Amino acid sequence: MTDSTTAPDREPLILIVDDIPRNLQVLGSILGENGYSVSVASSGQAALEAIAAQPPDLILLDIQMPDIDGIEVCKRLQSDGATKSIPVMFLTARTETDDIVRGFEVGAVDYITKPFVSTELMARVRTHLKIKHFTDLTAAQNRHLQALDDEKNELLSVVAHDLKSPLTNVQLLADMLDHKSESIAPDGIREYAQDLRQSSDRMVSLINNILNIHAIETSSYPLAIDRIDSVPLVERVVNEYKLQAEKKSIVLELAIGSDVGVETWIEADVMAFIQVVSNLVSNAVKYSPYQTTVRVRLETAAGKASGGAAESSDTPKTVVKKILRVCVQDEGPGISPKDQVRLFQKFARLTARPTGGESSTGLGLSIVKRLAEAMRGTVRYEAAQPKGSIFVAEFPIT
């Protein structure tokens, strides 16, 4: 196996600890010549400080030192979770068999005898760096798998919990219709039917949200990016929520800025754009108190460098001349700084609860953010004055 298969992203850092300057020099130059970064410490105390400041990938540690000896340094490293996994190779005289045994007992992975034989030293160093590299890789993969497992468990418990209540409702209504169908007036049947419809809508919306998230995460969400005229789409969404708003005596307004009009073509997927705006308007209506106003505003602004997730420094930036801004402002409770941290995460059912008994899966905004970013857009939250939320979605104008 070549070094390149095991080399980490940066040059491995090796710390040499020895109280004899000559040993530091010899080892340092051998390792340096072989392309490793080297740091040195001439006492146990200095070694512990150097390790805390910048954990190395491997430590070559002299056993016999005046203050804290190598055995003690190794014990302390082993007892600390942050340093436990750094491999330690002892430096010892060929005759000091007791030291070698004690070294292994306190957790050393190997030893090198003085005087050093350069080829032997390098062979052992390479081996232990390789082992360390693969151990780190396995640990990172395990952490990733654990995170996926936690997420899957959360998904299962949320789905089970959220499906249980509408399903129980469906069962109850079915029983009523089954046992009391003769005594129920036609109006009652209609009410039952509406109830059934509401319960099944809740289940379908949960399942659709989960399927959407899954599709976005696995990059299989079918986005057909095209030049689309955004204003009629926003008008359509606002009209769709008028009735829902009216039921809560909420005034739902749409204001189109005078700068918007001719330049309203954006590059986006029609359904995804509708989904972004719908979720924001739906939230504003859902979390607003009765008899308040929800304002949807369309305006344009000067663009800035952007590319997918605009924050990422890895993403190539493209210059966008102008952006379309969709602002959805409500007079509800707003989002507390603590809630803002989780706002766009999955299953984020936060402090605000629906004011009219609407369903809430906590998935809407996580979908909105991912969809907007997949269309080179952004979504953010701003606090409204004197109270309420403003959700701002921005898309590049073509």
Ligand SMILES: Nc1ncnc2c1ncn2[C@@H]1O[C@H](COP(=O)(O)OP(=O)(O)OP(=O)(O)O)[C@@H](O)[C@H]1O
């Ligand atoms: N306009 C808003 N005002 C106050 N709180 C809000 C607002 N929008 C969202 N929230 C809070 O953020 C949480 C997450 O919102 P999100 O849209 O992701 O999910 P949801 O509305 O609960 O469910 P879904 O959108 O999937 O039906 C909500 O549960 C709510 O607590």
Ligand SMILES: [Mg+2]
């Ligand atoms: Mg929502």
